[in-house]
Amino acid sequence: MAFNLTVNGESRIADVDGDTPLLWVLRDTLGLVGTKYGCGAALCGACTVHLDGVPVRACVTPISGVGEQKVTTIEGVGKTTVGAKVQAAWKAVDTPQCGYCQAGQIMSATALLATTPKPTDEEIDAAMNGNLCRCATYIRIKKAIKVAAGLEKA
Numbered sequence: 001m002a003f004n005l006t007v008n009g010e011s012r013i014a015d016v017d018g019d020t021p022l023l024w025v026l027r028d029t030l031g032l033v034g035t036k037y038g039c040g041a042a043l044c045g046a047c048t049v050h051l052d053g054v055p056v057r058a059c060v061t062p063i064s065g066v067g068e069q070k071v072t073t074i075e076g077v078g079k080t081t082v083g084a085k086v087q088a089a090w091k092a093v094d095t096p097q098c099g100y101c102q103a104g105q106i107m108s109a110t111a112l113l114a115t116t117p118k119p120t121d122e123e124i125d126a127a128m129n130g131n132l133c134r135c136a137t138y139i140r141i142k143k144a145i146k147v148a149a150g151l152e153k154a
Contacts, residue, residue, distance in 0.1 A: 003063050007032070008076025018064035022056075023047045025063050026073060034074035034103050038132075045131030048104035049073050055111040074103035082148075083110045089147035092154035097135035105131050109145045118149055 005012045007030060014020075014029045026032045026049070035058055038046030042057035049058045050072040077083035086109050089095075096102045105128070112119055112127035119127070124145050133141065146152040 003066070005063075005066060005071055006068075007071045008073060009070075009079065014063060016063055019062050021059050022049065022061040022063055022066060022071070023058035026058060026071075032073050032075050036100060036103055038101070038104070043130070043132075044101070045104040045108060046101050048107040048131065050077070050107060050111060053111060053114060055108050072107075074106060077107060077110050080110070080114075082114045085148045086110045086113060086144070089144040089154065093140050093144040093147055095137055095140040095144045097133075097137050101131065101133045101135075105133065105141055109141070109148065113145070113149055118151060119145070 001018055002013055002015045005014060012030055014025045016025055016029060023035060023037060026035050035049055036046040037059060038044035040059050042060040045057065047058040048055050050056070051066065051069040078087045086106055090102065090106060108128055108131050112124065116123055124142055128141065143152060147154050
């Protein structure tokens with residue numbers, strides 16, 4: 001079945017089964033490989049994308065559930081003001097170690113700052129809960145979020 005999608009501001013068509021996870025449509029059908037596969041069960045956050053600005057786990061979101069919602073991936077989030085600030089802060093703080101989880105981390109952080117521009121530590125912890133980092137760069141991730149929010153300097 002053909003699904004009409006808006007991905008990173010562009011109209012795209014994906015001819016896939018309705019139960020195909022959004023992650024595989026993005027990676028395999030549309031060639032947007034920045035969104036990573038981690039666990040396949042919405043537990044690690046590596047596959048986080050935005051649907052109308054809300055972070056979702058693409059590995060468990062069927063393409064049939066996307067509907068008219070706009071999809072934003074790591075490839076497109078930097079086009080937004082908040083996403084660009086988050087990406088710049090990630091670089092300034094030198095946040096990644098291996099980098100595998102970072103796309104999902106950035107997507108969750110951007111969604112947080114879009115709705116809560118000056119988050120508390122508790123709000124950061126709550127928003128980032130479920131985004132796992134095997135390299136344990138959590139201190140740098142939190143710092144980068146604070147830098148992007150203008151709460152700290154890099």
